[in-house]
Amino acid sequence: MNKKIAVIKGDGIGPEIIEESVKVLKKIEDKFGHSFELIYVDAGGAAIDKCGKALPQETIDVCLASDSVLLGAVGGPKYDSQPAENRPERALLGIRSLLGLYANLRPAKLFDQLRDASPLREEIVDAGIDFMVVRELTGGVYFGDHVTEEKDGEAVAYDVMKYSESEVKRIAKVAFDTARLRGKKVCSVDKANVLDSSKLWRKVVVEVAKDYPDVELSHMYVDNAAMQLCKNPAQFDVILTENMFGDILSDEASMITGTIGTIPSASFGDSTRGMYEPIHGSAPDIAGMDMANPIGTILSVAMMMKYSFHMENEAKVIEEAVGKVLDQGYRTKDMESANTTVIGCKEMGDRIAELI
Ligand code: NAI
Ligand code: MG
Numbered sequence: 001m002n003k004k005i006a007v008i009k010g011d012g013i014g015p016e017i018i019e020e021s022v023k024v025l026k027k028i029e030d031k032f033g034h035s036f037e038l039i040y041v042d043a044g045g046a047a048i049d050k051c052g053k054a055l056p057q058e059t060i061d062v063c064l065a066s067d068s069v070l071l072g073a074v075g076g077p078k079y080d081s082q083p084a085e086n087r088p089e090r091a092l093l094g095i096r097s098l099l100g101l102y103a104n105l106r107p108a109k110l111f112d113q114l115r116d117a118s119p120l121r122e123e124i125v126d127a128g129i130d131f132m133v134v135r136e137l138t139g140g141v142y143f144g145d146h147v148t149e150e151k152d153g154e155a156v157a158y159d160v161m162k163y164s165e166s167e168v169k170r171i172a173k174v175a176f177d178t179a180r181l182r183g184k185k186v187c188s189v190d191k192a193n194v195l196d197s198s199k200l201w202r203k204v205v206v207e208v209a210k211d212y213p214d215v216e217l218s219h220m221y222v223d224n225a226a227m228q229l230c231k232n233p234a235q236f237d238v239i240l241t242e243n244m245f246g247d248i249l250s251d252e253a254s255m256i257t258g259t260i261g262t263i264p265s266a267s268f269g270d271s272t273r274g275m276y277e278p279i280h281g282s283a284p285d286i287a288g289m290d291m292a293n294p295i296g297t298i299l300s301v302a303m304m305m306k307y308s309f310h311m312e313n314e315a316k317v318i319e320e321a322v323g324k325v326l327d328q329g330y331r332t333k334d335m336e337s338a339n340t341t342v343i344g345c346k347e348m349g350d351r352i353a354e355l356i
Contacts (some may be wrong), residue, residue: 002035003309006066008059011045011079011088012282013292013345014072020294020349021070021301024321027356028305028314039066043095044074044088045282054082055091060098063275068308069095071277072297076284084146097138100269102167103174104135104246105303106279108233108253108263113326116337117258120230127234129257132182134175134238135246137267139167140197142243163197163242168204175240176212183237185216189225189245201242222249229253250279259334261293264300266307274308276300290344293332295322298352321355 007022009015025036041059048054054074063069074088084090095101110118110129118125144160172188179186188205190198202219209217220228222245228235229252241249254260260280268274278296286292302318305311325348331340332348343351 001309001311002037003068004037004039004066005304006059006063006069007038007040008043008069008071008074009040009046010043010072010074010282011076012073012284012287014044014046014074014282016072016287016290016292016345017278017294017297018070018072020345020352021297023349023353024298024301024318024356027353028301028318031317031356032311032314034311034314043071043091045076045079046074047091048079048082048086048088054086054088055094060095063095063099066273068273068304069099069275070297070301070304071095071275073278073280073282075282076287093142095275096267097143099273099275100138100271101267101275102136102138102269103171103267104133104137105174105178105266105307106133106135106246106250106253106263107131108133108250108257110257111262111323111326113323114258114262114335114337117335118256120233120256124230124232124234127232129233131233131236131253132178132238133246133250133253134171134178134240135250136163136167136171136242137246138243139163140243142247161195161197161242161244163200165200165204168201169208172205172208172240175238176208176215179215179238180212184214185218185237187218187220187225187236187239189220189222189239189241189249191222191245192219193221197242205240225249226252229256254279259293260296261332261334262295262299264296264298264303266300266303268307272308272310274304276304276308290346291333292345293334294345294349295332295352298322298349317356318352321352324355325351 141161148157192198306315
């Protein structure tokens with residue numbers, strides 16, 4: 001198959017983790033006889049450095065003309081002084097919204113080999129951690145009005161959390177469809193005891209659930225969900241939640257599986273074109289040190305194969321190669337534990353590619 005992939009390296013560790021993922025893409029091309037045309041474009045800090053704009057029009061055009069997008073991570077302290085509308089993170093929000101990527105899938109699965117890296121007690125880990133966070137990605141407070149104004153002689157700032165019925169409905173459907181292919185349970189996370197947007201959320205989710213009698217629906221307030229993720233993560237199959245709650249809970253979910261460095265994500269809308277990226281940021285503290293964990297990005301490539309290209313086998317081969325390297329005891333620094341060998345980002349990528 002011929003596929004066009006827009007590649008955005010981004011900032012900080014972005015270029016390092018993308019380089020390793022490209023090694024994997026090349027191996028998949030060779031092994032399965034595909035042709036992946038990689039088109040490199042900039043967004044975020046790298047784009048600001050080149051042309052002053054965090055999200056150049058060319059980047060949008062190339063993404064729209066591609067079959068999918070692979071992204072490292074954007075942002076960093078160097079860009080903190082940028083005006084709000086030209087911050088690297090806003091570029092990411094722009095791509096998500098312009099491509100209509102309203103659904104963000106973030107699997108949280110504990111690799112058996114990384115059990116020691118989980119901060120949770122052994123008996124909690126033993127019960128198993130394997131769930132999927134389905135996060136709404138183009139609505140909620142990140143996309144509502146952001147306002148800072150003067151009132152009665154002091155600065156006042158507010159951000160608006162807003163959802164429409166149709167926005168909730170389409171993401172709820174994704175969650176229920178996802179649950180059908182997994183453990184047939186959806187836990188919808190909101191703050192319906194306080195927020196109107198959450199009350200509407202809950203009402204719509206209950207409506208959508210009527211079309212999925214085979215899937216069990218439960219509801220949880222977000223503060224309790226944060227607690228339950230530490231106390232009893234085995235209870236979850238699919239967690240359905242709004243944009244900001246999903247952002248926070250999926251970072252927490254990544255930590256209980258050992259490290260944020262291994263968690264991939266897929267974002268899509270109504271077409272098969274998706275954007276694939278690790279859930280972590282640009283990690284400026286370790287950028288350029290060959291210390292970054294490339295597995296989250298490599299597993300994002302596996303998700304791309306599965307969700308955008310329907311290449312199930314290719315995805316499986318990548319996942320198995322990652323498993324084998326971990327079996328052999330190799331770890332990047334963030335996954336280090338007793339009796340393991342710490343290697344750099346490059347060597348991790350080489351070893352995974354070699355096993356494909
Ligand atoms: P971060 O995820 O970049 O880093 C948090 C901690 O995790 C750091 O100690 C970092 O070293 C570590 N870490 C992250 N990824 C790692 C990897 N692959 N291997 C090993 N260790 C890893 O979050 P932080 O520090 O809050 O944000 C840094 C910058 O990234 C900010 O400018 C932020 O806005 C941006 N950001 C961008 C995202 C994106 O592009 N999707 C998502 C989150 C943050
Ligand atoms: Mg985040």
